[in-house]
Amino acid sequence: MIGPSERATERILLVSAAVSASVTVLILGFMLVMALPLLRGGGLFSLLTQHWEPGKGLYGIYPLLVTTAGISSLSLLLAFPLSLGCACLIGLYGQRPPGTLLRRIVQLMTGVPTVVYGFVGIFVLVPLIREFFQTGSGMCLLTGALMLSVLIAPTMILFFQDSFERVPRSHLAAADALGADRAQKLLYVVLPAARRGILVGVILAFGRAAGDTLIALMLAGNAVQVPGSVLDSVRTLTAHIALVIAADYESPEFRSIFACGLILYLFITVITVLVRRLAMPESGERP
Amino acid sequence: MNRFRENALIGVSWACGLILSGIFFLLVAYLAHQGAGVIDVKLLFGETPPLQALLLQQRVFDGLFPAMVGTFLLVCLSIVLAVPLGVATGIYMAEYAGARVKNLFNLVFDVLAGIPSILVGLFGFALAIFLHKHFSNRIQPCLLISALALAFLVLPYIIRTTQAALEGIPGETRLTALALGATKPQNLFHVLIPQSLSGMLSGLILAIGRCAEDTAVIMLTGVVVTAGVPTSLLGPYEALPFYIYYISSQYAGPEELLRGYGASLILLLLCTMLFFAAFLIKKRLTYLALYRP
Amino acid sequence: MKKILFLLFTAACVLAFTSTTGVAGDLDAFKGEKGVLKISGGTAHIPVMKEAAQRIMSAYPAIQISIAAGGSGVGIKQVGEGLVQIGNSGRAPTEDEIARYGLKPHMWALDGVAVVVHPRNPVKALSQAQVAGIYAGAIGNWKALGGEDRPINLYTRDEASGTREVFWEKALKKGPIAAKANVVVSNGAMKSAVSQDPYGIGYVSVGHIDASVAPVAFDGVVPTVQTVRNGQFKIARGLYSNTKGAPTGLTRKFIDYLFSPEGRAIVQEKGFIPHP
Numbered sequence: 001m002i003g004p005s006e007r008a009t010e011r012i013l014l015v016s017a018a019v020s021a022s023v024t025v026l027i028l029g030f031m032l033v034m035a036l037p038l039l040r041g042g043g044l045f046s047l048l049t050q051h052w053e054p055g056k057g058l059y060g061i062y063p064l065l066v067t068t069a070g071i072s073s074l075s076l077l078l079a080f081p082l083s084l085g086c087a088c089l090i091g092l093y094g095q096r097p098p099g100t101l102l103r104r105i106v107q108l109m110t111g112v113p114t115v116v117y118g119f120v121g122i123f124v125l126v127p128l129i130r131e132f133f134q135t136g137s138g139m140c141l142l143t144g145a146l147m148l149s150v151l152i153a154p155t156m157i158l159f160f161q162d163s164f165e166r167v168p169r170s171h172l173a174a175a176d177a178l179g180a181d182r183a184q185k186l187l188y189v190v191l192p193a194a195r196r197g198i199l200v201g202v203i204l205a206f207g208r209a210a211g212d213t214l215i216a217l218m219l220a221g222n223a224v225q226v227p228g229s230v231l232d233s234v235r236t237l238t239a240h241i242a243l244v245i246a247a248d249y250e251s252p253e254f255r256s257i258f259a260c261g262l263i264l265y266l267f268i269t270v271i272t273v274l275v276r277r278l279a280m281p282e283s284g285e286r287p
Numbered sequence: 288m289n290r291f292r293e294n295a296l297i298g299v300s301w302a303c304g305l306i307l308s309g310i311f312f313l314l315v316a317y318l319a320h321q322g323a324g325v326i327d328v329k330l331l332f333g334e335t336p337p338l339q340a341l342l343l344q345q346r347v348f349d350g351l352f353p354a355m356v357g358t359f360l361l362v363c364l365s366i367v368l369a370v371p372l373g374v375a376t377g378i379y380m381a382e383y384a385g386a387r388v389k390n391l392f393n394l395v396f397d398v399l400a401g402i403p404s405i406l407v408g409l410f411g412f413a414l415a416i417f418l419h420k421h422f423s424n425r426i427q428p429c430l431l432i433s434a435l436a437l438a439f440l441v442l443p444y445i446i447r448t449t450q451a452a453l454e455g456i457p458g459e460t461r462l463t464a465l466a467l468g469a470t471k472p473q474n475l476f477h478v479l480i481p482q483s484l485s486g487m488l489s490g491l492i493l494a495i496g497r498c499a500e501d502t503a504v505i506m507l508t509g510v511v512v513t514a515g516v517p518t519s520l521l522g523p524y525e526a527l528p529f530y531i532y533y534i535s536s537q538y539a540g541p542e543e544l545l546r547g548y549g550a551s552l553i554l555l556l557l558c559t560m561l562f563f564a565a566f567l568i569k570k571r572l573t574y575l576a577l578y579r580p
Numbered sequence: 581m582k583k584i585l586f587l588l589f590t591a592a593c594v595l596a597f598t599s600t601t602g603v604a605g606d607l608d609a610f611k612g613e614k615g616v617l618k619i620s621g622g623t624a625h626i627p628v629m630k631e632a633a634q635r636i637m638s639a640y641p642a643i644q645i646s647i648a649a650g651g652s653g654v655g656i657k658q659v660g661e662g663l664v665q666i667g668n669s670g671r672a673p674t675e676d677e678i679a680r681y682g683l684k685p686h687m688w689a690l691d692g693v694a695v696v697v698h699p700r701n702p703v704k705a706l707s708q709a710q711v712a713g714i715y716a717g718a719i720g721n722w723k724a725l726g727g728e729d730r731p732i733n734l735y736t737r738d739e740a741s742g743t744r745e746v747f748w749e750k751a752l753k754k755g756p757i758a759a760k761a762n763v764v765v766s767n768g769a770m771k772s773a774v775s776q777d778p779y780g781i782g783y784v785s786v787g788h789i790d791a792s793v794a795p796v797a798f799d800g801v802v803p804t805v806q807t808v809r810n811g812q813f814k815i816a817r818g819l820y821s822n823t824k825g826a827p828t829g830l831t832r833k834f835i836d837y838l839f840s841p842e843g844r845a846i847v848q849e850k851g852f853i854p855h856p
Contacts, residue, residue, distance in 0.1 A: 009472040012381055017384070020446060021392055023439050024399040027410045034413060037466060051759075054739050063759075085303025091298060102304050104563075109311055111562025113500035114480030116551045119535045120314055130777070137733035137762055137777050144289040151312055157307075183293035211403030213503040218535060222763035233762045243504045243738055243765065247362045253739070258413075261406050276397065298844035346637045419663070427663045511620075513630055514646035515637060522616050538767030539627070 031265055034258035047259055052224040059256040065263070067234040070227055071141055071216060072209035075148035080202060083153045087160035091190060092182050103161070109154040118218035121147045124201045126219065137221065142230040144220035148212060152205040159204065163197020164190050170195055200278050208272040211264065213238040237264055303410035318555060319525060322548035329353070330549045344456055346515045349542075357430075357524040361505070362498040364434035364520075365441065369494060373442050374487065377449025400443035408507035411436030415508065431520040436504050441494035444479045445504035448493070452486025453479055489568040500554065502528040527554050606842035607639045608815035609833050614642035617830050621648075621655015622742055623766035624691060624785035625819055629668070632837060634664035635846075644832065649766050652742030659683065659822050665824045665831040670742030670785070684827050687818040688838045689852040693747045694803035694815070696771070696793040697740040698778045703727045705797035711751055717758030722779060728764035735782035740743075743767060746817045747783045751798065755805060787851030791821050809853050819852060 038047060038059070050060020086102060093099030125147060130138030167190050175185045191198075213236075221233025222243060235243070237260045244257050332340045333350030340347045347353055376396075380389060411432050418426040426432075456479055465476045510529040517524040526552055534547030606717045617630055625648060633645035652669035659667025660681030670691070673683050685818070696710055697703060703725045706714070713719040714732060723729045736757050737744035748754060764770050767785045774782040775792035782793075786803050789795050795803045798815065807813035827835050844854035 006470050006472050013375050013379035013383055013518075014371050017379040017392060020399075020442055021374055021395045023400075023442065024395045027399075027402060027406065027439075030410050030413045030417075031406075082303050082307060085300045086307050087295060089300035089304040094296065096306065098301075102308065105308050107566045108559045108563050109307075110566075111496055111500075111559035112311075112314070112552050113498070113502075113528060113531075113558050115502045115531045115535075116318070116555050117314075119531050119547065119551050120317060122315060122535050127776070135731050137735075137773075138778060139762055151309060165644040181293075183296050184289075187293060187296055207401055211401075211405070213403065213405040214532065218532070222292055222765075223760050235763070238403060238503070240504065241405050241409055243763070257409065258440040261409050262407055264403055268403065268786060269398050272394070272397045272401050276394065344641065346641055348634050389607045396773075416661075419661070457709055511625070511648040513633060515644055518616065518644050522644065523618060536764065536772060537766055538772055539768060541795065 014110035020190045028265055029263075031258050035255055035262050038252060038255045038259055047256065054253050057252075061237065061240070061256060061260055061263075063224050064235060064237045064260065066185045066226050067220075068210055068236045068238070069139070071145050071148065071220065071234065071236060072206055074141065074230065075146035075152060075209045076202065076206050076216050076247050078145060079149035079153045079156060079205065081148070083160060083201075083205075084198070086153070086157045087164065088186060088191075090157070090161050091164045091186050106154045106157050109150075110158070112151075113216075114151060114212060114214040117147050119152055121215065136231045137233065139219055139221035139233055140226050140231045141220060141234045143237075144216045144234075145230070147215045147219055148209045151212060151215060156201045156205045157210055159201030160194070160198055163194040163201070166197065167193040196278055200258075200275050203271055203275055203278070207268055210236075210267065211238065213242055217242050232259045233260040306428050314553070315395050317346055318548060318552045321545075322552035325549040326552065327543045330546060343516060344390030346535070349409045349546075351518050351527070351530070351546065351553070353514065354525040354527045354530045354550070355553075357510070357514075358499055358527040360430065360517060361437065361522070361526060362495055363376040364430070365437035365544070366491070366494060366519045368438035369408070369436060369442050369445055370491065371495075372438075373445025373490075374449050377441075377446045377487075378475065378480075380446065381448045381453035382471075382479070385418025396443050396446055400441075400447070403441055403503070404501050405503040405507070407436050407440045408504035410439070411504065411508040413525075414553065425521055427521075428507070428523075430509060430517050430524045431525075432468065433505045435509040436508050437498045437501060440501065440504055441497050444494045445487075445490045449487050455486070467539065485568055489565040496558050499561070500528055500558045502532055505529055506532070594837055595605060597707075604740070606634060606837060606840040609836065609840075610636055610640050610643060610830075613640060613830050613833060615644070615830055617643065617645045617834055618664040618665070619821075620650050620658050620664045620669065621666075621822075621850065622652045622670040622819065623649050623768060624670045624787060625668040625821070626741060626766075626768065627787070627853065628819075628838075628847055631846045632759055632811050632834070632843060632851065635842075635843065636837070645834070651738060651740030651765070652745070652816070653740030655671050656681070656683070659824055662824065665827075666834065669820045669822060671745050671817055672820060683822045684824075684826055685820045686741045686827075686835050687820050687825050687839070687855055688843070688853050689787075689819040689847045690808060691805050691819050691852050692808040692813050693743055693751065694786050694813075695751070695781065695796040695798060696774050696784050696789065697796055698729060698774060699794045700778055701727060701794060703796065704794070704828055705800065708753070708799050711798065712753065712755045714759070715758065716756045717760065719824055725819045726838070728779070730779045733777055733780040734758060735764055735770060735777075735780055737770065738763055738782075742817070743783065743785060745813065747798040750815045751783070756828065762799060789851070805851060818855065835851060 034154060047060055049062050051063060052060055090099045097183050110278050125143055126138035129143050130136060163273035171189050171193060172185060175189045216236040217239040222235045222239055226237050227234045241257050241260055244253055298385040328337055331349050331350050331352050335345050335347045340352055380392060384392065392414040410429060415426060415428045415432045460482060463476045505526055506529055509523055509525050512533055514523045514525050531547055531550050531554065534543055538544040540549060626649065629647050633647060637643055637645055650672055655669050656673050656677050658664045660683065673685055677683060695706060703722065710725065714725050715734065721729065721731055728792030764773050767788045768801065770782045770784045771793055774780045786808055801807050801813045803813050808816050821835060823831060847854045
């Protein structure tokens with residue numbers, strides 16, 4: 001009963017899926033091949049621990065790693081309470097104006113281009129930070145983290161809110177039967193039940209903060225150093241890729257870019273696997 | 288005592304909601320205040336007569352026109368490259384893939400969706416250099432390479448929205464045509480795909496928005512400061528988001544800076560509207576829309 | 581409808597008229613040329629490149645000239661790898677680079693690299709030792725130099741920059757640059773960064789200096805076009821456009837244009853000293 005056209009259709013679809021999947025592998029392959037000469041013979045260790053001073057033949061990315069970890073953590077720390085609060089407000093007011101309005105605003109915010117955040121950051125946030133702290137140029141880790149937290153907040157809010165909505169009706173009905181009001185339901189039923197969903201949102205937001213390029217590139221100052229304070233000028237892995245791309249195609253500088261890329265790739269893979277592990281058992285499907 | 292906790296929750300929630308909306312409104316108001324006044328014909332075309340610019344008879348300097356054309360072409364090209372592949376993959380995932388293949392590919396596409404755009408750009412750049420050295424001198428970072436890299440960037444959106452739309456079709460709809468003797472492809476093309484168009488549409492809109500706003504990919508794969516309206520797929524081009532990035536740090540005077548504000552406002556309106564439309568069309572879009580950095 | 585057609589017709593006539601007769605002498609060389617010319621690299625060059633490209637493309641719309649930044653190192657690599665036709669550099673290409681890629685440098689201007697601060701900064705002169713001390717991080721506060729009691733914000737350029745190399749060699753005498761310095765990617769970006777930071781210090785091509793930043797006298801010599809030309813200001817360098825081998829076709833015409841009277845006038849107008 002299976003005709004030739006039917007088989008052809010299936011084959012075309014299979015090939016498409018294989019091509020799509022191979023893109024993922026191809027990206028990893030390119031990173032590996034380009035970074036490999038640098039990683040051979042204990043190169044990985046010096047790469048991860050050394051400083052970046054091309055003039056002296058040092059191509060380590062240690063300061064970049066510390067910065068990326070620091071700036072993403074700080075932005076998460078700032079954005080998490082804000083996002084949880086916003087998600088609670090949407091949860092409290094559900095279908096009524098404060099809730100729906102805030103949800104619409106958050107949805108609009110997901111569409112704001114990162115380069116626009118960077119642009120406004122340069123002309124508003126940078127002078128503000130410089131004058132407020134009376135030191136430094138205003139382009140620093142804190143400025144970058146503040147803007148990043150605005151970038152990742154909508155991601156978290158929508159995820160949190162989604163996980164609130166997935167809390168089983170029966171739980172809420174039970175709370176209703178006990179005479180709980182909105183705030184009590186949210187605090188004692190919804191929030192504990194949505195713990196896992198909240199965690200997923202946080203992890204994804206962390207990945208997003210670490211992977212963003214433009215905000216750090218435009219606002220964090222780009223000095224290659226291990227930050228001693230949040231007011232120091234710093235450079236992230238992603239900004240480093242954008243800045244050094246220009247150099248020699250064969251040089252160790254250029255190869256170190258691919259090492260940065262490889263690290264980010266592996267980091268994202270870990271995050272993805274983690275999220276899938278966390279999200280799957282809860283709903284049997286993706287979050 | 289518990290009353291206190293509950294009231295605190297309500298208070299803090301309100302505070303958070305107000306802070307976030309405040310930030311957003313400040314952002315929009317600031318750009319609108321600085322940029323709205325400069326949005327006119329001159330912002331787009333500079334001193335060149337608009338008609339001649341549109342007919343490509345005369346080049347535009349000191350205007351956004353070349354950058355807007357560049358972004359437009361880039362979006363069209365990426366979508367043309369990504370949609371057939373993405374839709375076909377989505378259909379395969381939803382209708383044909385066995386459980387194990389599906390599981391593996393789901394993971395692979397999740398990883399692809401999470402790869403930071405700067406890495407996709409780096410990949411595009413490395414690919415261009417590779418092709419340049421081993422295949423043809425004519426290939427180098429250019430409009431086509433950028434479009435290809437952007438297509439990879441938005442591929443997971445299209446796969447996921449297609450897959451989710453198909454998987455969401457109820458069993459009865461799925462089986463009716465088959466029971467009447469339709470083949471699997473017939474069922475697919477005449478019943479299932481028409482049923483899931485709105486889901487696919489939301490993915491398409493998201494992909495357009497992402498292509499239009501992304502800066503990290505194109506800055507590594509061929510966008511330049513000045514090129515005029517692109518004349519070839521293998522040539523350099525300008526784009527709106529890169530223009531904003533460039534102006535932000537290297538504006539030559541107040542006039543150029545004002546054009547930067549104008550460009551930011553245009554891109555902001557364009558992208559927020561696209562994302563908003565996608566959310567309106569499809570309710571449960573969170574996972575699809577926000578995964579990627 | 582007729583009126584619109586008539587207007588269009590008039591516009592077309594005017595256009596045809598200007599493109600055949602209205603063009604000054606030195607642009608005539610581009611007559612009949614078409615195609616794409618790609619330029620990248622040095623950022624000090626960009627104002628001159630933009631102006632030249634704009635004039636050429638307005639007169640001959642069939643020519644497309646693209647200009648990318650990136651810094652001198654990038655310009656030299658890209659022209660060497662055949663990715664662009666002209667790679668600009670704000671320093672002379674090294675012998676190694678010339679030999680490896682078969683480069684032909686064309687120096688069309690003389691330029692200086694000047695220390696700049698915010699116009700409101702009271703510090704107007706620094707010695708070589710002071711500049712070296714500031715960039716090494718040893719002098720960290722404007723107060724030590726007669727300014728306000730605020731930390732000095734350092735700005736430097738990326739490793740691909742020719743301006744950085746010249747500054748490092750001639751102003752810092754190859755002394756260290758502190759790791760805490762903010763990194764910016766072009767002369768234009770340096771100028772706008774310092775113009776926005778009242779406590780910043782940076783270095784920029786003399787041709788790029790305008791009212792938004794204040795040049796600082798270096799060892800008693802104020803950096804201006806005059807002091808660079810008469811050799812008093814020591815941190816001087818040439819601006820080069822490099823081609824792979826001898827330039828041909830459109831590339832050659834572009835390079836020739838930079839050396840023509842009209843090209844030299846553009847160079848001068850943008851704040852550089854035409855060479856030779």
